[in-house]
Amino acid sequence: MTDRPYTDEDLRAAAALMHYALTTQPNPADADAVLNGHPAWANVEVGSDEEDELRESVVELVSGAADVSGWAVNIGADGLEPSPDVLNLDGDDTTVVRVHMAFHPDVSERDRQYFGLALAHVMANAL
Template sequence: MTEQPYTDGDLRDEAARQLASLVDDHDFMGIGEQMADSEIESLLPPAEADGAEGTCWGDLDRAQFADAQRKIDDLLTSAVDLSEWAVNLGADSLQASEQQLNIGDGRARIHFAFAPDMSEADRRDFVAMIAAAVITGG
């Protein structure tokens, strides 16, 4: 096997750089194009509503749509660059979890990523253990 002139770290660094550039160089008009046919999460029908469709962003009136588009652009512009973390988590086969731990009235937040074979119960127990350690200081 031929040795490559780059390391795994070099590959991760370049992937993180490219991922970050996708957010840094986002296209305002592209935001509107991508969101038009996408359903609004909070307006999805309940799972038991067979065949019911949710409301898409494009179903909003022009002023509401434009306002949402501007706010999404603001969120993308102010997003923290977590590209390196995201690439490293994926390279390590970890899956981001919706579980999080807020500390000090929003002054800090811990997000979690777990191995795919870790059970939901073990994930909850781990987060609870970390929370207990933070609360008790040890």
């Protein structure tokens, strides 16, 4: 028992709510801040209909993004590093399962790759 009236889980839940709030209310100004100076958008004319459509497309993607706030907070709190590698199990014209991984910093790149390959094999034979 601690002297605190809250647990680590309470802190993580509050952090996840804060993360969610900060990432689910995008506005065009947020998109502008990200798009300005990005080389992929260098040829888009400022003030054009194309720029407006691009900005709205970015806002729509953020608005429709999955809430992974709890996952993100717990990864950070546990000292894990998200892997850029993603495993997908695809069905007829759609992704059926997607697995994102995070590892302790001490897990070698070789072991991360081995784990990913082993998990991919399990996934391929599971469904």
